[in-house]
Amino acid sequence: MACDLPPHPPTRAEQLPRLPAEIFDVLIVGGGINGAVTAAALSARGIKVALAEAGDFAGKTSSSTSCLIWGGIKYLQNREFRLVRSLCKSRNRLMEAYPSAVREMRFLAALDRDAPHRPTPIYLGAWLYWLIGSRATKTPRLFSVGKLGEAEPAIQLGDMRGAVSYSDAFLPDSDARFVFNFIARTWRNGGCAINYLRVLDGTYQDKLHHTTVEDAVTGFTTTVRSRAVINACGPWTDPFNKSRGIKTRHHIVFSKGIHLVVPRVTTCNRVLSFFSYDGRPFFVFPLGDRSCVGTTDTRVAQPETEVNDDDRTTVLSNINRYLGKTLSPSDIIAERCGVRPLVVQEEPRRGVDWTELSRKHVIETDNDRRFLTIFGGKLTDCLNVGEEVVEAFGEFGIPGHEPREPWFGEPPADERDAFLAAAEKSPEPIDAARLWRRYGASAWHLLERLEANPAEAHEMFEGTGLLAAEVHYAARAEMVLSLSDFLRRRTLIEMERGLAALRDTPALGNVAQILFPDHAYQALQAYVDRGAPAPAEP
Ligand SMILES: Cc1cc2nc3c(=O)[nH]c(=O)nc-3n(C[C@H](O)[C@H](O)[C@H](O)COP(=O)(O)OP(=O)(O)OC[C@H]3O[C@@H](n4cnc5c(N)ncnc54)[C@H](O)[C@@H]3O)c2cc1C
Incomplete structure (x- = not known):
């Protein structure tokens, strides 16, 4: 072997006894992207971390995404320049830090007569996006209908006006694998991170949180003592805060999104994008040797959702229309479904376009109780979330140190x-x-x-x-x-x-x-x- 092997992480059975035995600096509740990135960022600074995930790591929203690391070109429509700038910076950092796992990906936006804009304004928007993104990717290109047909023969050209290609990034090994690698990093940093461990109730006494956790495998409960608690429950953020008596200015509302995995509908290894019947962007992206199609954006009242017949019909009719296919539900190989945890300060006013709600994240802290809540966020924004949590956590007065090596990224x-x-x-x-x-x-x-x-x-x-x-x-x-x-x-x-x-x-x-x-x-x-x-x- 040309290299000293890194040690294997401790097993679940080896980690569980730590819970009642030790006093942790922080208990992180939730093992989606927000919890995982927080655990990696804090443990790299010598903060003694315990993370509890009720199901499997990335078992909820963080394994239902479009697997895109993107600067949010569509938010330019709402003139959210600061959000786009911040997401582009995050995307660029991830592309630089993960040269193999976060890949630049070409997007081809095919624009027909029903698209909200003609190709030229979208092309100009793509250049603006490229500039906002610090010119870190390949430049945009404008395609005539003829050139579009040559570039992507699968697309129905009938009503097309042209196309624009631009770049963003993609997770070829999936969102959940990306999240898991932050969990593995937490283990390497000496942190304790356990799946199938639900956090139940808790109290705060004498500057210590006493939190009951239940092992889903054995049904046993135990108490975890920690100086601080971080709520990274994604869509379940509000009920968790309520259970702890934590009052916040921000809250979560839910936007359901689904994807369908179907046999490969194009041989090209790029993301195709269209505007769906209701004028929203709609993607076809490669997923292994299949195509993944979606997504939808539907307001729902509860975080627990599943794909229904309407969702299937919407997605399949869009793909059939643009790619001249006759895909039916029997062609569906697999489905993905989740809710975006969107952060609002109060219930959105009636009449506000649902999809215009910003996809920002917000961090709120209760310094007296050393309790921190992460609202919203995206995979793309994960490094910002990690760093902002570290900064806010600093207010709790729990000592750490500068990371001894980069807290994220692939080896050199x-x-x-x-x-x-x-x-x-x-x-x-x-x-x-x-x-x-x-x-x-x-x-x-x-x-x-x-x-x-x-x-x-x-x-x-x-x-x-x-x-x-x-x-x-x-x-x-x-x-x-x-x-x-x-x-x-x-x-x-x-x-x-x-x-x-x-x-x-x-x-x-x-x-x-x-x-x-x-x-x-x-x-x-x-x-x-x-x-x-x-x-x-x-
Ligand atoms: C359809 C769709 C497409 C998307 N596409 C993209 C994309 O391409 N790019 C992008 O950047 N973002 C995308 N997003 C947004 C992004 O995926 C989410 O915002 C992000 O994954 C949310 O992560 P999270 O950690 O906050 O939530 P989650 O991943 O849901 O994690 C929260 C975790 O907390 C756990 N939990 C809850 N209560 C408890 C408890 N009491 N005890 C222990 N654990 C608990 C849950 O089990 C869950 O695993 C998409 C979202 C959706 C829905």
Whole structure:
């Protein structure tokens, strides 16, 4: 091995006993992007962090997104220049810090007669966007209808007026994987982060929070003592604050968004965008070897939602219209559904366009009780959230130190090059760049496994690139408690293959066997029945 292997993170069973035994500087409630990035940022500064996630990491909104790291070109319409500038800066920082995991992606906005603007104003807007984004991406291009047809033969040209291409960024390994890597970083920093651990009630006495948490696997409860609490519950922010008696000026309202995964509708590896029937932007983006189509933007009263027939009809009719397809619900391979937690100061006035509500984030603190709430936010904005939380947390007077190394980002390029060079000597040919992108320095563990056991270079599900070695690694190091955790969030397999097809794949049983050698059958059954995590722990 050309490199000292980073240690494996402690397992869930090793982390759980820390909860009643230690006094933490902070308990972070919620393991979506906001909680995960907060945990990584604080733990890098020597703050003793515990994070509790009621389900799996990124199990809610943060695994239902469009996987875009974008500056929010559409917010230019509402003249939200400061928001766009801040999102573009965030996007650029992420692209720089994660050269493999956050990729520049070309967007092709095809504009027909129903689009709210003609191609030329949109082209000028794209240049403004490019300038606001510090010219960090490739320049925009204007396409005539003829050129559009050449560039993207799948698009129906009938009513088209032209197209504009511009760049933003994309998470090829998924939103949930991106979030998980902040959790893994928290573990490396010595933080305690546990999934399937619901935070119940709590009290604040003598400058300590005493919070009851319940382990969903065993049903046991315990008390976590912490100097501070951070509410990163996303759509569930308000009820959590209410349960703690915390009053805030801001609140959350919900906008439901869905995506449908369908067979590839275009061979081009770019994001296509159109204006949907109701004039809202609508995307087709590559998801592994499939296409993902969406999204919608519907106000809902509750955060618990699911895809309904209206959603399916809306999305499929849009794609059929622009790409001349005849996709029906039977073509849907998988679905994604979540609510955007949008921050408002009070209930939006009647008549305000719902989609014009800003996607900003807000941090509120109660310094007397050392309680911090994160409202709203986006994947794109995660570094700002992390840094603003660190700053606000400073007011609590809990000492930390400057990070000893960057608190986010991939390892330096020379380490990557050393890994890629070492991987070339692997007994079996492997896609080393993919491993580096997904695992960073921990990819060395996989290389070690593959050297010791070349049979683990075997691809588990044809066409997905997932190696047996990765399943073994996840079993040991990624706190996987159910097949869903692995197939839906640590990887994109369920999205690419669909639950129905997976059920008939012998590889599913093999994966269950590797992940849960003691209870593979129950895990398989729970997955097929779409249940909660299997009762026994790996
Ligand atoms: C359809 C859609 C598309 C989007 N597309 C993009 C995009 O392309 N790019 C982008 O930047 N942003 C996008 N967003 C926005 C972004 O994804 C969200 O704003 C972000 O993921 C919210 O993260 P969060 O951590 O606040 O919430 P969540 O991810 O929902 O995390 C909150 C967590 O708190 C946990 N929790 C709640 N109560 C408790 C409790 N009592 N105890 C323990 N845990 C608890 C929940 O289980 C949940 O996992 C999109 C959003 C949607 C819905």
